[in-house]
Amino acid sequence: MRPTDPDAGDFLLRGRIDIEGRLVDASNATLYCRIEADGVDAKCVYKPVGGERPLWDFPDGTLAGREVASYLIAEATGLRLIPPTVLRDGPFGVGMVQLWIETKEGDDLVDVVAPTDVPPGWRPILRAHDRFGDPAVLAHSDSPVVAHLAALDIVINNADRKGGHVLHGTDGGVYGVDHGISLHTDNKLRTVLWGWAGEPLPDDAVEALAALRSALEGELAVALAEHITRREIKALRSRTARLLAAPVYPAPDAEGRPIPWPAF
Template sequence: MSDRPSGPELTVLSRIPSGSNAVYHCVDERGDSWVYKPTAGERPLMDFPDGSLAAREIAAYAVSEAAGWALVPETVAAHGPGGPGMAQRWIEEVDRAAVPGHDPVDVHPADAVPRGRAVVLRGEGSRGEDVVVAHVTDERLRRIALFDHVVNNADRKGGHVLVDAAGVVWAIDHGLSFHTDPKVRTVLWGWAGQPLDGGDIAGLERLRAGLAGEGALRGTLADLLAEAEIDALAARVDVLLTSRLFPVPGPGYPLPWPLF
């Protein structure tokens, strides 16, 4: 990704301490809120190139938009006090205290799973009780689950799905995506093996067209990802269009850790 900032100039309001890398809540010159992740604050990883996570986040937004799914908040290259990086539109989450049980992914007693949720993991609670991790099965979360297979997301934790005040579900944190090797780790396995629907297929076909030859999406991604990573993305789209099924978990049941 080019070091030249092409997005907002940011002023830091506070650091967000939950991130493993440097993450800040910022405002731009118009007072709009953003999440800012400077490339210099990225922790080195064994399986992703150093300094590449911000570009991967921007690429994930580009793929979501090209598919017509609008799952990822606007994500752009930006410059702040930490230097160049990425900025993503701030999502004002619903008040969890005022609206209990809204979390798309949550832990429940094994004998009291709310209706309309798919169980993805069984375990033991802090007091030795049987619990499960389950997620809702609405259309938007279903599309996020498919999106993770498209971008090869290695880190779909429960906390990486946000609900805004209007009840819209958003997907965030895509820095560990677009590897050429299979890397999917997700808590959203509730649709494994199920057929893709018409909206899924239409979005995948838009991606295939955008990635072909001199397609617009391929051109956008060329400044963000390696050519081999773009080719691997196109291959995953082709596999999904051929199978028309949600992938099933491979050996070891690939889940992120921690789950939230």
């Protein structure tokens, strides 16, 4: 089962889930699972709602629902930047189920490296020192698909785009994961993908956002209402309209905390 398969969502909804392990670095219950249906099997991530830690600044809905809403928004852009994601019952109750993305070790799109080791074309966003006191640079790929993901993060108001949440799949695709703290009404954009700050959005990203704006006037808004509030849908429309009116990547807020911690 591939992320681009048209039946991937239905497969995730119907398949039998068997838990194989837990991702212990995650702050909420995140389970690594095998899923099987009609003789086809794959790997997936299952995040039961019952394993979520309450967040004072995200009191409405569930983190699982926000992950599904972010997927629906990404699909409406036509850019396929988030793996197939559904909300369904599972071994520990209702939760988010997302197709697992296989990655190749060492094929990272975000990294911390010595200043002399920044790959050609990569975009440095932060210069600091590592725990040994040596100079280090946080940088990310300048891939056009990563640029699309940075644009998506603006409209979903992603508060937690860590480096480890940007995956380069073995299928060649680029995918964002972990969108549980997105879609707030207040500006909470925190990301490691600041490399295009102040630059115009690519034309195809603008076209994708125009498709999203149209979808928000129809059935997409109805689907999102199952997962986020009406105020959050209204804020999503406003962010999309503002970015289309001035299609430029924003600069980080110097008074805020624009990079999540930890960055990976």
